[in-house]
Amino acid sequence: MPQSPASPSLKTLAAALGVSVATVSRVLSGQAERYRISVATRNRVLEAASASGIVVDQLARSLRLRRTLSIGLVIPDISNPFFAQLARQIERHARRHGYSVLIADSEEDAEVEAQAIRLMLSRRVDGLILAPVGTPATSAPLRSLGARPCVLVDRLLDDPPLPAVTSDHRRGAEIATLHLIERGHRRIACVQGSPGTFANDERIAGWRTAMAASGLPCGPERVAGTGYSIDAALAAAHALLMRGERPTGILALGNVLALGVLQAARDARISIPDDLSLVAFDDQLWAAVTSPPLTIIEQPIEALGREVLELLLARIASPTGGPPTRNILPVRLIERGSVRDLRPKIPALVPISHRAADPSDNATRRVAAP
Amino acid sequence: MPQSPASPSLKTLAAALGVSVATVSRVLSGQAERYRISVATRNRVLEAASASGIVVDQLARSLRLRRTLSIGLVIPDISNPFFAQLARQIERHARRHGYSVLIADSEEDAEVEAQAIRLMLSRRVDGLILAPVGTPATSAPLRSLGARPCVLVDRLLDDPPLPAVTSDHRRGAEIATLHLIERGHRRIACVQGSPGTFANDERIAGWRTAMAASGLPCGPERVAGTGYSIDAALAAAHALLMRGERPTGILALGNVLALGVLQAARDARISIPDDLSLVAFDDQLWAAVTSPPLTIIEQPIEALGREVLELLLARIASPTGGPPTRNILPVRLIERGSVRDLRPKIPALVPISHRAADPSDNATRRVAAP
DNA sequence: TTGAATTGCGCAAACGATTGTGCAACGCTC
DNA sequence: GAGCGTTGCACAATCGTTTGCGCAATTCAA
Numbered sequence: 001m002p003q004s005p006a007s008p009s010l011k012t013l014a015a016a017l018g019v020s021v022a023t024v025s026r027v028l029s030g031q032a033e034r035y036r037i038s039v040a041t042r043n044r045v046l047e048a049a050s051a052s053g054i055v056v057d058q059l060a061r062s063l064r065l066r067r068t069l070s071i072g073l074v075i076p077d078i079s080n081p082f083f084a085q086l087a088r089q090i091e092r093h094a095r096r097h098g099y100s101v102l103i104a105d106s107e108e109d110a111e112v113e114a115q116a117i118r119l120m121l122s123r124r125v126d127g128l129i130l131a132p133v134g135t136p137a138t139s140a141p142l143r144s145l146g147a148r149p150c151v152l153v154d155r156l157l158d159d160p161p162l163p164a165v166t167s168d169h170r171r172g173a174e175i176a177t178l179h180l181i182e183r184g185h186r187r188i189a190c191v192q193g194s195p196g197t198f199a200n201d202e203r204i205a206g207w208r209t210a211m212a213a214s215g216l217p218c219g220p221e222r223v224a225g226t227g228y229s230i231d232a233a234l235a236a237a238h239a240l241l242m243r244g245e246r247p248t249g250i251l252a253l254g255n256v257l258a259l260g261v262l263q264a265a266r267d268a269r270i271s272i273p274d275d276l277s278l279v280a281f282d283d284q285l286w287a288a289v290t291s292p293p294l295t296i297i298e299q300p301i302e303a304l305g306r307e308v309l310e311l312l313l314a315r316i317a318s319p320t321g322g323p324p325t326r327n328i329l330p331v332r333l334i335e336r337g338s339v340r341d342l343r344p345k346i347p348a349l350v351p352i353s354h355r356a357a358d359p360s361d362n363a364t365r366r367v368a369a370p
Numbered sequence: 371m372p373q374s375p376a377s378p379s380l381k382t383l384a385a386a387l388g389v390s391v392a393t394v395s396r397v398l399s400g401q402a403e404r405y406r407i408s409v410a411t412r413n414r415v416l417e418a419a420s421a422s423g424i425v426v427d428q429l430a431r432s433l434r435l436r437r438t439l440s441i442g443l444v445i446p447d448i449s450n451p452f453f454a455q456l457a458r459q460i461e462r463h464a465r466r467h468g469y470s471v472l473i474a475d476s477e478e479d480a481e482v483e484a485q486a487i488r489l490m491l492s493r494r495v496d497g498l499i500l501a502p503v504g505t506p507a508t509s510a511p512l513r514s515l516g517a518r519p520c521v522l523v524d525r526l527l528d529d530p531p532l533p534a535v536t537s538d539h540r541r542g543a544e545i546a547t548l549h550l551i552e553r554g555h556r557r558i559a560c561v562q563g564s565p566g567t568f569a570n571d572e573r574i575a576g577w578r579t580a581m582a583a584s585g586l587p588c589g590p591e592r593v594a595g596t597g598y599s600i601d602a603a604l605a606a607a608h609a610l611l612m613r614g615e616r617p618t619g620i621l622a623l624g625n626v627l628a629l630g631v632l633q634a635a636r637d638a639r640i641s642i643p644d645d646l647s648l649v650a651f652d653d654q655l656w657a658a659v660t661s662p663p664l665t666i667i668e669q670p671i672e673a674l675g676r677e678v679l680e681l682l683l684a685r686i687a688s689p690t691g692g693p694p695t696r697n698i699l700p701v702r703l704i705e706r707g708s709v710r711d712l713r714p715k716i717p718a719l720v721p722i723s724h725r726a727a728d729p730s731d732n733a734t735r736r737v738a739a740p
Numbered sequence: 741t742t743g744a745a746t747t748g749c750g751c752a753a754a755c756g757a758t759t760g761t762g763c764a765a766c767g768c769t770c
Numbered sequence: 771g772a773g774c775g776t777t778g779c780a781c782a783a784t785c786g787t788t789t790g791c792g793c794a795a796t797t798c799a800a
Contacts, residue, residue: 022758022759029757057757061757
């Protein structure tokens with residue numbers, strides 16, 4: 001490794017000081033006392049190191065220590081706002097724990113993801129955080145992880161059983177659906193992203209649970225969408241709005257999908273929320289500023305990032321043979337202006353109440369492994 | 371480094387095959403022919419390697435080769451849509467060139483940035499891509515780079531003179547301002563982010579150039595804003611709209627700032643574009659879907675990412691002593707619905723023309739170092 | 741058959757930092 | 771002065787892969 005003039009090695013520093021490389025190493029790694037280096041020598045080394053601006057070669061350290069103090073982060077799309085924010089939280093928390101983050105974008109492709117995982121292994125990351133692509137299942141490349149710690153985010157897998165942290169997507173959709181139902185909506189449809197992906201399917205299931213519990217129709221004709229893009233959502237919303245019974249409310253199961261719904265509504269000269277109510281998933285800055293500002297289900301991204309990292313660090317520090325931990329974090333509804341109250345106005349009889357998600361319904365759920 | 375059961379070392383493979391570690395290394399690194407390994411031995415090694423799923427230790431390789439095949443990427447905020455998209459482009463292109471990306475978030479803080487740079491150096495990245503924080507200047511920690519290749523993105527620095535790739539922010543603001551002027555606007559103001567940051571100052575300068583060239587007022591009372599957030603932009607827009615002569619058009623010098631302007635307009639019951647025209651900088655999916663869809667100045671993020679990476683790879687492959695390359699990439703205006711035409715309607719006399727940025731005005735500018 | 745050329749490896753040193761152990765020097769006690 | 775204990779290092783091996791060079795075995799040509 002070519003050393004720049006500004007960064008000598010321990011060897012050059014030792015030669016300049018007339019001590020051994022071992023002594024320099026012990027001082028710089030904070031182990032002078034343990035190895036009985038004298039205070040005088042220690043100070044000489046520290047002064048020389050400070051003056052030279054030495055940067056210890058982490059490669060050599062890692063090889064000797066068999067530990068890199070780095071983690072791998074493999075996510076489907078770095079520019080997706082959810083993953084971008086998640087990456088930020090993970091990177092910041094990792095750095096505070098002395099870890100570096102090696103990032104890879106799996107491009108929503110299982111083959112790219114498999115390659116990214118192998119690459120992380122070759123770089124001997126101490127652990128891996130993986131947000132798996134939706135389909136197909138990614139268990140095969142995960143087997144090559146062996147005993148190397150890995151934590152999933154935004155996904156649960158049964159085989160191999162890995163620890164995971166996700167948001168309670170199902171509950172989020174239930175809350176959103178009940179929010180509409182409580183405001184008089186009976187025809188509630190879903191604009192979904194990619195069927196088969198964890199978050200998507202959980203949200204569909206939550207919508208179904210709430211609809212069924214209220215005796216409302218929740219058949220497949222009320223779900224539209226084939227992919228996670230504005231265009232796909234536009235077509236899906238168009239189909240829902242133009243064919244069959246028009247819904248009074250729509251759940252857009254992602255913020256990009258909400259944009260498609262907004263576009264479709266505008267194209268069809270349908271006013272939100274007057275003619276159609278909308279609840280979107282995952283908050284973005286713009287969602288609070290649109291006209292109208294959107295009622296959304298918000299994920300706790302900061303907590304997600306923090307918990308997934310801490311779960312991984314715990315695994316790195318102390319591998320455990322027990323069942324994998326799975327944290328399902330609560331989501332919450334943020335009410336803004338995109339849902340119309342369809343209930344008849346009864347003056348001064350029933351107070352209009354604003355109900356957010358009840359905290360007792362949303363405690364972190366720890367799920368036992370199957 | 372603990373080897374998982376699924377990943378033996380070259381040593382274990384060599385022992386199992388009855389050959390030396392050197393032979394296994396030569397075969398797996400694709401150098402069997404160069405080192406005259408027989409076809410029979412080569413095939414034996416390849417089969418055993420495939421069967422065992424061996425993952426070569428990149429750490430050891432890097433130490434021996436003095437090359438990590440990794441690059442460092444230090445950006446001010448991973449979750450900022452611009453940087454998230456830039457990171458995605460860089461990561462994808464890097465991967466295709468066989469490089470991994472080590473990412474760090476400088477949290478818009480010069481001290482964090484300095485630490486991130488040192489961390490990258492300790493990990494012996496082959497090169498560094500740096501999007502410097504705005505203020506203060508970051509030249510001090512850059513000196514510790516020595517001869518290690520570094521390319522700036524979204525910033526130019528004179529000392530040390532480093533190669534850089536940026537968008538033509540100045541020209542972008544000129545185009546936006548002229549766009550408004552050509553549509554009859556005479557009172558054009560700016561909502562800025564953090565003064566002193568490169569993009570911000572370039573955009574202000576471009577606005578001034580266009581305003582001065584048209585003999586229009588461009589004093590400091592027409593510029594408001596102290597930071598890059600919705601709240602700061604909201605306050606700035608409020609000041610511009612409520613005090614003094616109300617502008618007919620506003621440049622929001624970033625998409626987050628545009629959200630603040632939209633909010634301020636709604637609060638003041640000012641309709642866009644009827645009462646106030648708006649041009650925003652940096653496209654986002656939502657900007658095309660808002661009501662009205664926003665006219666924006668778009669940066670070529672894909673090209674930025676690609677060019678900065680290729681410039682860095684060229685520097686890694688062949689350090690050059692000449693003046694640093696600086697690529698200023700053209701931006702373009704995308705006209706949507708947030709700009710009102712204030713010109714008097716003269717029926718059938720003057721064809722209403724839609725003018726995008728003229729390509730000849732926007733060829734990549736290569737700027738000589740000062 | 742002999743000598744030269746070719747083939748196909750293995751050995752050992754390198755990369756830079758870490759760490760167990762041994763040893764020289766010194767100080768203290770009897 | 772001799773013996774013991776303490777201090778403060780340096781030496782050498784380790785980590786896993788790469789690569790220059792030497793050498794044994796084989797082949798070819800005279």
